[in-house]
Amino acid sequence: MKNRIFTGAPSETLAGYAKAVIVGTTIHVSGTTGRDPxxxxxxxxxxxxxxxxxxxxxxxxxxxxxSLADxxxxxxxVTDPEAxxxxxxxxxxxxxxxxxxSTFLICQIPAPGAKVEIEITASRNIA
Structure with missing residues (x-):
């Protein structure tokens, strides 16, 4: 069974993705850029x-x-070596x-102004 977490960002609907998907004890978090909140x-x-x-x-x-600890x-x-x-x-x-x-790649990021995008897979304890 999959559970999904949504933030309500317009891009989730536009591009058809969830911020995170939970499958059993594994959490996959979508690539996330670093806009100032x-x-x-x-x-x-x-x-x-x-x-x-x-x-x-x-x-x-x-x-x-x-959490990130998991x-x-x-x-x-990232977009370039300086980043x-x-x-x-x-x-x-x-x-x-x-x-x-860890995987670290230099590539283009489709959000203008973004220099970094990070994707995380984590585990969780379920009782």
Missing amino acids: LTNLFPEDAGQQARNALTSIDAALREAGS AVVSRVY AAAVSPVLGEVFADIRPT
């Missing part, structure tokens, strides 16, 4: 974009009964004790 704009700094994305991902994980896989997409250099220390800080597996 107050302005809805992308900060210039890719590191801050990563922090914003991880905060949004953690909120979805918490709604699903988990991350088992991270997939990080990668800014994002890596943020990931190192957040995942210092968690150590999920």
Whole structure:
């Protein structure tokens, strides 16, 4: 059985996806960009974009009964090497004790202004 978490973002309906999907004890969180939650704009700094994305991902994980502490896989997409250099220390800080597996790719991101997109798979305990 699958449970889905939606944020109400217009893109969820437009592109036909959920913020997160729970399958048993596994939570898959969609790729998340780092818009500022107050302005809805992308900060210039890719590191801050990563922090914003991880905060949004953690909120979805918490709604699903988990958190970033339960991350088992991270997939990080950045637009260029400079963005990668800014994002890596943020990931190192957040995942210092968690150590999920990781994929890090340089590619285009379809949201203008986005320099980073992060996707997480996490586990959860169910009693």
